[in-house]
Amino acid sequence: MVIRSETGDWGTVEIQECAREVCFSVQGALTPSVWRVWGIRDGKEPLLIGVPEPSDGQMVLRRTISKSYLARCGYWPSLPERYAAGERFADADGQERTGVRCLTCRFDPGRPFDLAYAFSVCTVKNGTATLMLDKKTGRPMVPERPDENQSLT
DSSP states (O other), X not given: OEEEETTEXXXXXXXXXXXXXXXXXXXXXXXXXXXXXXXXXXXXXXEEEEOOEEETTEEEEEEEEEHHHHHHTTOSSSOOSEEEEESTTTTSEEEEETTEEEEEEEOOTTSOOTTGGGGGGEEEEXXXXXXXXXXXXXXXXXXXXXXXXXXXX
């Protein structure tokens, strides 16, 4: 199965199911920084597969996860539908729009979240934090002030 990154196809993941566990074997292009690989399925928190490491000119990762752990995370018996890899925003859902790059992740006031460093310029709605970046400058776009009657979470 293909692993996508912000720039396109990055690598592949092979999955082998055993009696009590699932083995993930990842291979991808060599990267100059630390990346993470995530399993994703709509309606579920992203599943961290792990951090690949350099080996023979490529990035590799082999991880075995028990089926009972996958079930607790909502990924068994249905495994991830797609896979993503990336550096800083690996666990955020990046969407391209004309002139704007939107990064989103789940937000729960009682838990850490991936866009915390930029929280002051994020919008939060229905449990999702969104950071909008100007594609030309790479700078955050300050969100509009919400209607005082609008719920923030």
